[in-house]
Amino acid sequence: MRFGEHAQQYRTHAHVQREIAAWCGEWVEPDCRQLSALELGAGTGLFTEILAAKGFQQLTATDLSEQMVAEGNRCVPAARWEQRDAWAPLPEGYDRLYACSLLQWAVDPERVLTHWRRALPSGGRALVAIFVQGSLQEFATASGRFFPVPMRSEAEWLACFRGAGFEVLRHEVCQRVQQHESAIAALRSLHNIGAVANRKLSTAELRTMLTGAEQAHGNGEGFPLTWVTLKAELVVN
Template sequence: MRSDGGRSERWRIGERFDAAADYDGAASVQRLTAGRLMRHIELAFGGKKPGRILEFGCGTGALTLLLRERWPEAEIIATDIAPAMLGRAEGRCGAGVTFALMDMAEPDAADAVRGMFDLVCGNLVLQWAADREKVLDGLAGFLAADGFLAVSTLTEGSFAEWRQAHEAVGAEAGIRRYPAFRVLEAGWPEGADEGGLARCASGRWVAETVLEQTGGGLNFLRGLQRIGATAPRAGSRPLAPGGLRRVLCRFDTDGAAMTWEIAYGLFRMPPRAGVFVTGTDTGVGKTFVSACLVRAWEALYWKPLQTGLCEEDGDTPEIMRLTGAGPGRILPPGDTFLAPLSPEDAARKEGRRVDLARLALPEDDRFRPLVVEGAGGLMVPVTEADAACGTPGVMMIDLMARFGLPVVLVARSGLGTLNHTLLSLGALRTRGIAVLGVVLNGPLNPDNRAAIEAHGKVRVLAELPFVEKVTPEAVERLSRCFAGRRD
C-alpha cells in the first residue's frame, strides 16, 4: 500500500465499517434512502433496462438487493472498500451479483469494473470522499453513452441537533462536516470522450430532510457504532466522559430528534460526443461559433430546425462553405421553413406543425463530435400546446434537454451581456442541462468575462474578436481558440 495519507484514511474508515457486525439492524435511514434513490433511478430509466450496473460503497447490500430484484437480467457489480461488508452483502443478495473490493476514490485500480456501465450508483457513501468532485468525475468515466450516475449523500445541516447540544455546553462536536446543498449544485460530474472532448453530464440535485427519532443520545451513539460510522472529523478531539454526559443530557432535553439532510443526484451522460450551440439572443454569432467548433474538432454539424429560407440559403450551406467539410459531415436539417420567424410561427404560416418525431439526434459517425446549432435563444417557441391531445408547447430549451448534449452558450461581450447570459445559464441549470461553457463574441471585456465565470459558475471557452467579414480563413484562424478542448 502506498504511504498516501488520504488513502490510509479511507482504508481506516473501511475498517470501522468492517467491524460493524450489526449494521443492518441499525441502518434504518440508509435503508430508507436506498429505497428513495432506487425510485429516482427507475424514473430516470423509464421502461428501459440497464445492461450493466456498477454500485460503489454497497455496504451490506440494501441498494444492491433492490437493483437485483428490479433488473434480475442485468450484470451487477457491487463494490465496497470493506471486505467484511462485501461478505455480508453477498450473503444477503445471493446469486446474480458480482462482489468486488474497490476504493471509490481509485476505481481504476479495480480489475472487476473494467468496461462501460449503463448505471453507476451509490447510496450514502459519497460523504466519505475527501474530494467529492474527483470521485464523481472518476465514476462518470465508467458510464456508457446515455448512462446514468445516481447518488445520495449527506449535506450541511445533517445532525444539527447533535452539534447544537455540544455548543450549548461549550464543546465542539467531532462529527464530520458536510457540503452545503448549493455547493453540490455547482459541481456536476464530467468525463471525456476518446478525443478529449468534455462529456458534461446533465441532471440535478434534489434535497430531502429526514427526521429520525433516536430514542436518546446514547442510542444515537450506539447506532453510529453499530453501523461503523464513527470516524471523527480530522483534527477533532474526543470529549472527556463528563463533557459527553453533559452533551447527552442536553440532547435528550431538546427532544432527542436528529435531522438528516439528504441530497440525491441523478446525472445522464450525453448519448454521444458533441455539443448544442445556443445563444443569449438572435444574431450573437451561433453559426460562426458552430463553424469554428466544426473546424477545431473535425466535427459533424446538424441544424434541427431552419427558418427564413425565403431570404437566405440557411446555416447548413454556410457551415459547409466556412469549414470546407463535405456532405458526410454536414448533415441535412431536421425540418425547414420559409418564413424568418420562430419555428412555431414559421410552421403555422405553412399550415403545419413542427414534427418532433423528425428531430431525433443523428446516429452518424458516433465517435466523431456532433455540433448541433439551435434557432435563436433558449425560449424560442418550437411548437404550440395542443389542447386536443393534451400536449404542452415545446421551446428550444426543451429540445436541448431532450437531446442531452452539453450546451455551448454564445453571448455578446459588451454592455448588457451579463443579464442575458446569467439568465440563460440559470434557466439551463434549472432544467438540469449541462453547460460546457460560454463563448463571448466581440471586443475583449475582462470584467464581463470575470463576472460571467464567477456568477454563472461556468468557464468561458473562448473570446472571439469582432470579424468584419466571416470567411473560411477567419474560421480556420479562430478555430484554434477551441483546439485546447481536445487536449
C-alpha cells in the same frame, strides 16, 4: 469510518440508510434488462436488493470493506460482489453507476466524481444519495471535530457534480428526524452501524459534546437526530 467492523450488525441498525435506499430506488429505471450497472459502497446490499429486482444484464456490487463484501454476497447473491475503492479510477463498461449513503465521506468528491464520469459512456448515468449539511447537526454543532470531513450543502454538491463534468438531470432533498431516548442513545445508534470517525474524540471531548448536545436538543422526552439527504441523477453528455 469503521463500517467494516460492524458489517454483521449493519442491517439490524441501519434504519435511515434502508429508508434512503428505498427513496433513491424510486429513480432507478423500471426496466434495466439492456443495462449493466456498478454499485459503489454497497455495504451489505440494502440498495443492491432494489437494483437486483430491476433485471440488469449485469450487476456488480462493490465495497471497500472485505467484511461488507462478504455480508453483501450472503444477503444479495443475485449481484456479483467485489472489493473496490470507490475513490480510485473505475473500470469502463458500465451504463449506470449507483452510490447510496457513500459520497459524503469523500475528502475530494469532485476528483472522485471525475473518475466516475470518465468511466461512463456518453449517455451513461449516475444515481447518488448523499447526506448533506444539516445531517446530525445536533452533534456537529456541539463539536467541530465530530465529522471527519465537512458536510457540504446541496448547492456545493450541485457545483461539484457540474465541476466533474456531469449534467444534473434532477435532484431532490429530504429530511428525516429520528427520535432517540438520549444523546448517548443517539450516538450509540451511529456506533452500531460503524458511522463514526476512525480518529476518536477523547473521553473529555465526547462528554462535552454529549452534554452540549443534550442541553441544546434534549427535551425531556427524547433526543432528535436529523438526517438531510440529497438524491441526484447525473448524466454524461
